[in-house]
Amino acid sequence: MTAFVLVSESFTGGWVWQEVTERLLASGAEVHPTTLTGLGDRRDEGGPDTGLETHVADLVRLIDEVAAPELVIVGHGYGIHPVLGAADRRPERIARIVYLDAGLPQDGDAALALVADPAVREELLHPTDSGWAIAAPAADGWQRWGSVEGLSPDGLARLTELATPQPRGTLTQPLKLTGAVAALPTTGVFCTAGGMSIAVVEQLVTAGPPQFRVLADPRVGFFELPTGHWPMLSAPAELADTLLRAAAGEGHRVAPPTDDQPVFLRPFLLDLPERPRERPRERLDRVDLYLPEGDGPHPAIVFVHGGPITADLRPTPRDWPCFVGYGRYAAGQGVVGVTVDHRLYGLADYPRAAEDVAAAVELVRADPRVDGDRVALWFFSGGGPLSTDWLAAPPSWLRCLAAGYPVLGPLPSRGIVDPRFNPTAAVGGAGRLPVVLTRVGLESPEIAATVAGFLTAAGDAGVEVEVVDVPNGHHGFEVLDHTPESVRAVEQAMRAVLAHLRS
Numbered sequence: 001m002t003a004f005v006l007v008s009e010s011f012t013g014g015w016v017w018q019e020v021t022e023r024l025l026a027s028g029a030e031v032h033p034t035t036l037t038g039l040g041d042r043r044d045e046g047g048p049d050t051g052l053e054t055h056v057a058d059l060v061r062l063i064d065e066v067a068a069p070e071l072v073i074v075g076h077g078y079g080i081h082p083v084l085g086a087a088d089r090r091p092e093r094i095a096r097i098v099y100l101d102a103g104l105p106q107d108g109d110a111a112l113a114l115v116a117d118p119a120v121r122e123e124l125l126h127p128t129d130s131g132w133a134i135a136a137p138a139a140d141g142w143q144r145w146g147s148v149e150g151l152s153p154d155g156l157a158r159l160t161e162l163a164t165p166q167p168r169g170t171l172t173q174p175l176k177l178t179g180a181v182a183a184l185p186t187t188g189v190f191c192t193a194g195g196m197s198i199a200v201v202e203q204l205v206t207a208g209p210p211q212f213r214v215l216a217d218p219r220v221g222f223f224e225l226p227t228g229h230w231p232m233l234s235a236p237a238e239l240a241d242t243l244l245r246a247a248a249g250e251g252h253r254v255a256p257p258t259d260d261q262p263v264f265l266r267p268f269l270l271d272l273p274e275r276p277r278e279r280p281r282e283r284l285d286r287v288d289l290y291l292p293e294g295d296g297p298h299p300a301i302v303f304v305h306g307g308p309i310t311a312d313l314r315p316t317p318r319d320w321p322c323f324v325g326y327g328r329y330a331a332g333q334g335v336v337g338v339t340v341d342h343r344l345y346g347l348a349d350y351p352r353a354a355e356d357v358a359a360a361v362e363l364v365r366a367d368p369r370v371d372g373d374r375v376a377l378w379f380f381s382g383g384g385p386l387s388t389d390w391l392a393a394p395p396s397w398l399r400c401l402a403a404g405y406p407v408l409g410p411l412p413s414r415g416i417v418d419p420r421f422n423p424t425a426a427v428g429g430a431g432r433l434p435v436v437l438t439r440v441g442l443e444s445p446e447i448a449a450t451v452a453g454f455l456t457a458a459g460d461a462g463v464e465v466e467v468v469d470v471p472n473g474h475h476g477f478e479v480l481d482h483t484p485e486s487v488r489a490v491e492q493a494m495r496a497v498l499a500h501l502r503s
């Protein structure tokens with residue numbers, strides 16, 4: 001007999017699992033729908049000291065009380081944080097962890113990183129009152145916490161009526177893990193109306209940051225449900241069946257990359273032969289300079305990598321063939337190519353990474369070999385949000401802003417801690433700053449939606465955007481797709497940036 005522990009999203013409690021519980025019980029399973037301290041009918045038990053550790057302790061006590069030797073423990077949204085904390089303390093009791101439309105938090109991460117509502121993130125970061133809990137959403141506010149697709153009017157009304165405030169500390173307190181939980185089998189269940197899917201995971205494993213390769217582990221399975229963030233209310237029968245199949249070890253397995261070489265170490269698509277008088281790159285702090293021939297001063301392009309990446313990843317991005325290639329390519333075109341290692345190690349690190357990029361730009365502009373009045377910034381992938389400040393108030397020396405397969409707005413599947421990092425919201429301030437945007441046809445729908453939103457906002461604001469399309473290109477096409485189409489796209493984007501630098 002399978003024993004389930006069900007832990008739900010913020011503002012809710014065990015009541016939200018009622019229909020799923022009935023179906024699991026009918027199948028012969030043992031079920032423990034959980035209400036955590038300060039929520040649901042335990043609202044009066046919460047207080048200023050209620051935090052994530054309180055909820056971890058709730059689950060540890062429950063695990064110790066359940067007689068079943070092994071449990072399948074399910075974390076929905078926020079619920080994955082206390083689930084991981086408790087499983088890390090009792091790994092011998094956990095048969096499988098199910099991530100139900102949840103993020104992938106690591107040691108030190110706070111659930112705040114998954115809060116998609118900018119106003120709520122701002123309130124949690126900078127409280128305007130002394131209350132120990134934040135109010136549950138009104139009926140028209142739930143979509144800011146996750147897709148409400150599939151919810152009937154009655155289901156939405158019930159969710160709103162029974163929701164209770166969420167203790168602040170549960171969202172701001174960092175998760176503490178020893179590493180024991182990493183060895184446990186896991187299942188991810190994606191509610192595809194929110195933008196995440198198995199296809200996105202396969203793309204992340206193939207071309208994303210290297211930490212996503214763990215998702216190709218054979219102990220990790222995946223399911224999809226064609227509904228919004230509340231499948232226990234919108235598709236309880238389908239969810240119950242999925243949980244039973246997950247407990248049995250079923251689920252789609254993601255194939256590991258066929259090439260043992262990490263994607264980020266694959267060669268750049270352009271063949272860049274050594275030039276007779278090519279200068280070696282110069283390394284200054286976190287910055288590498290690729291210098292063209294002649295004394296200068298020369299215009300410069302600063303290439304900003306994406307992420308988040310792990311802090312201990314080696315080599316660092318400025319030594320990846322892609323960025324070495326871009327730096328050398330720029331130098332071969334008569335401008336200074338600049339690569340920079342910034343510290344975007346987690347979703348909470350965008351402010352620090354922005355400071356790193358700004359410091360690198362000032363270092364470059366101060367170099368006598370650089371024409372400080374002719375600089376372009378070129379952002380890639382998850383580095384796209386770092387373009388926000390430059391779009392909002394572009395300095396006169398910034399002649400062009402380029403972006404390659406960028407994230408240009410909040411992603412439904414993950415929040416960005418500081419709401420300031422939203423290029424789509426900022427592009428209205430770009431004025432006459434030209435933008436060159438490289439868009440890939442095989443992009444994930446989630447990222448593609450942010451690009452579409454950005455282009456709409458730019459058009460409304462009258463901002464000039466030159467779009468370079470790579471119809472058959474993947475995210476990271478410079479190392480994944482060595483095709484004539486890809487070569488033309490890189491050359492076209494570079495020509496556009498150079499034209500703005502030299503105009």
